[in-house]
Amino acid sequence: xxxxxxxxxxxxxxxxxxxxxxxxAERIKEYIAAERLGLGDRxxxxxxxxxxxxxxxxxxxxxxxxxxxxGIVEAKTGVGLxxxxxxxxxxxxxLGFLPALQQAExxxxxxxxxxxxxxxxxxxxxxxxxxxxxxxxxxxIVEEFRTARTIQTWIDLDIRxxxxxxxxxxxxxxxxxxxxxxxxxxxFRDSVKxxxxxxxxxxxxxxxxxxxxxxxxxxxxxxREHIESHRQRIGAGR
Amino acid sequence: xxxxxxxxxxxxxxxxxxxxxxxxAERIKEYIAAERLGLGDRxxxxxxxxxxxxxxxxxxxxxxxxxxxxGIVEAKTGVGLxxxxxxxxxxxxxLGFLPALQQAExxxxxxxxxxxxxxxxxxxxxxxxxxxxxxxxxxxIVEEFRTARTIQTWIDLDIRxxxxxxxxxxxxxxxxxxxxxxxxxxxFRDSVKxxxxxxxxxxxxxxxxxxxxxxxxxxxxxxREHIESHRQRIGAGR
DNA sequence: CTCGTCAGATTGTCAGATAATCTATTCGCC
DNA sequence: GGCGAATAGATTATCTGACAATCTGACGAG
Numbered sequence: 001x002x003x004x005x006x007x008x009x010x011x012x013x014x015x016x017x018x019x020x021x022x023x024x025a026e027r028i029k030e031y032i033a034a035e036r037l038g039l040g041d042r043x044x045x046x047x048x049x050x051x052x053x054x055x056x057x058x059x060x061x062x063x064x065x066x067x068x069x070x071g072i073v074e075a076k077t078g079v080g081l082x083x084x085x086x087x088x089x090x091x092x093x094x095l096g097f098l099p100a101l102q103q104a105e106x107x108x109x110x111x112x113x114x115x116x117x118x119x120x121x122x123x124x125x126x127x128x129x130x131x132x133x134x135x136x137x138x139x140x141i142v143e144e145f146r147t148a149r150t151i152q153t154w155i156d157l158d159i160r161x162x163x164x165x166x167x168x169x170x171x172x173x174x175x176x177x178x179x180x181x182x183x184x185x186x187x188f189r190d191s192v193k194x195x196x197x198x199x200x201x202x203x204x205x206x207x208x209x210x211x212x213x214x215x216x217x218x219x220x221x222x223x224r225e226h227i228e229s230h231r232q233r234i235g236a237g238r
Numbered sequence: 239x240x241x242x243x244x245x246x247x248x249x250x251x252x253x254x255x256x257x258x259x260x261x262x263a264e265r266i267k268e269y270i271a272a273e274r275l276g277l278g279d280r281x282x283x284x285x286x287x288x289x290x291x292x293x294x295x296x297x298x299x300x301x302x303x304x305x306x307x308x309g310i311v312e313a314k315t316g317v318g319l320x321x322x323x324x325x326x327x328x329x330x331x332x333l334g335f336l337p338a339l340q341q342a343e344x345x346x347x348x349x350x351x352x353x354x355x356x357x358x359x360x361x362x363x364x365x366x367x368x369x370x371x372x373x374x375x376x377x378x379i380v381e382e383f384r385t386a387r388t389i390q391t392w393i394d395l396d397i398r399x400x401x402x403x404x405x406x407x408x409x410x411x412x413x414x415x416x417x418x419x420x421x422x423x424x425x426f427r428d429s430v431k432x433x434x435x436x437x438x439x440x441x442x443x444x445x446x447x448x449x450x451x452x453x454x455x456x457x458x459x460x461x462r463e464h465i466e467s468h469r470q471r472i473g474a475g476r
Numbered sequence: 477c478t479c480g481t482c483a484g485a486t487t488g489t490c491a492g493a494t495a496a497t498c499t500a501t502t503c504g505c506c
Numbered sequence: 507g508g509c510g511a512a513t514a515g516a517t518t519a520t521c522t523g524a525c526a527a528t529c530t531g532a533c534g535a536g
Contacts, residue, residue: 045516045517045518046517046518047516047517061518061519075517075518075519076517076518077517077518077519078516078517078518079516079517079518080516080517080518081517081518
């Protein structure tokens with residue numbers, strides 16, 4: 001057989017022979033990175049990639065389909081392959097299978113959000129003093145709140161408010177994590193009464209005011225209470 | 239040139255009809271969820287899935303290969319398909335293409351870590367008073383630190399310390415986020431001098447002591463300083 | 477009882493073919 | 507000549523069939 005010395009470099013682990021498609025997928029990712037390709041940039045066709053890598057078109061397909069599933073590449077019939085955009089929403093869709101998040105109790109989600117959102121407040125307050133547009137953005141959302149009439153609008157605005165708050169920290173990783181939590185939060189954001197949303201508006205307003213006044217701890221207290229108000233609605237969970 | 243993305247604004251049922259493989263992938267995920275399958279549980283064979291879904295085996299393959307790429311399923315030659323473990327490390331491997339993290343400055347990664355890790359301290363301190371094993375676990379790592387001699391060992395122990403700290407909060411989502419940040423942190427954890435590690439040991443010890451004493455703010459200050467000590471080593475970063 | 481061998485099952489890979497879809501050129505009509 | 511429709515080529519989407527590689531389990535020799 002082919003038990004040659006190539007095995008020497010291998011480790012002792014069960015030696016799961018590297019699959020061709022994984023190799024191809026890696027090469028494609030390297031290609032994208034090396035060529036500094038961005039969203040929408042074209043990639044070689046499946047056939048060309050097959051020839052270039054010296055494998056069948058099927059192996060290339062399995063690799064590109066896997067990458068497409070992740071969102072790294074996009075394939076359009078009759079056009080070709082292009083670089084896609086890997087966004088957190090799509091990722092969260094698959095991440096539903098991540099045990100850490102799947103098994104996470106609702107209470108853990110709430111507590112995690114409290115930690116992250118209150119954690120950025122000091123930073124946000126500081127940036128507010130140098131960039132007036134931060135307070136304006138938040139205030140604009142609250143104003144929209146007052147004129148909104150449907151539940152769905154309220155939910156969307158609430159999501160936007162909290163996301164804008166995280167964005168105001170200027171920390172992209174935190175925003176990404178917030179997006180991720182958001183997906184799992186969705187499930188118990190639906191059952192909400194009108195009266196509660198009225199209180200939420202004033203709660204948001206209060207947070208903005210306190211932040212502008214530099215009173216971080218007061219803002220944090222209010223935000224904590226605001227987020228934890230969801231706690232009461234989570235008894236029937238699955 | 240490249241391409242207006244008219245598709246972006248469109249809803250689901252527009253021109254691009256749902257691909258079969260995406261449908262199959264969705265069905266497989268539903269199957270796993272419905273049957274409450276966990277790590278290692280067997281799935282029907284490719285052929286059987288093909289018959290059951292009424293599609294060719296190749297379409298099933300493209301779906302399973304995409305799911306395998308994500309880690310949701312595992313395929314072993316000659317054995318069959320099984321449910322896999324979707325872990326954050328594997329995910330982070332692909333997430334290198336996530337703009338939010340790719341573009342994130344090193345400074346943002348550091349600040350994000352500070353927020354998350356200091357954010358859990360109050361919770362950890364409280365849980366410490368009821369569960370002695372928490373302090374023991376952290377203390378054990380520090381003891382290992384004192385006998386460690388290689389750089390790699392130090393790095394591994396440092397990672398373990400911070401991960402254990404997050405785990406002690408009991409918040410699985412936070413731990414997952416920490417793992418994610420860890421991957422991107424790795425790149426400037428290598429260049430470290432011996433003297434700095436000696437200081438790190440005492441820093442870790444100090445944090446444990448302060449937490450046990452219930453002095454959260456002192457622990458937070460030390461932790462912040464400890465993490466931000468990486469800041470000095472990140473000038474050459476790309 | 478232990479070990480090797482073998483048959484069956486299952487995934488991995490390939491080749492070829494057809495359908496669907498998009499792009500760009502060409503053709504026809506005015 | 508200009509403009510829109512028809513057409514041809516390119517590319518992905520899917521299917522069929524086949525063979526190779528590998529694992530599992532049973533069976534039998536010693």
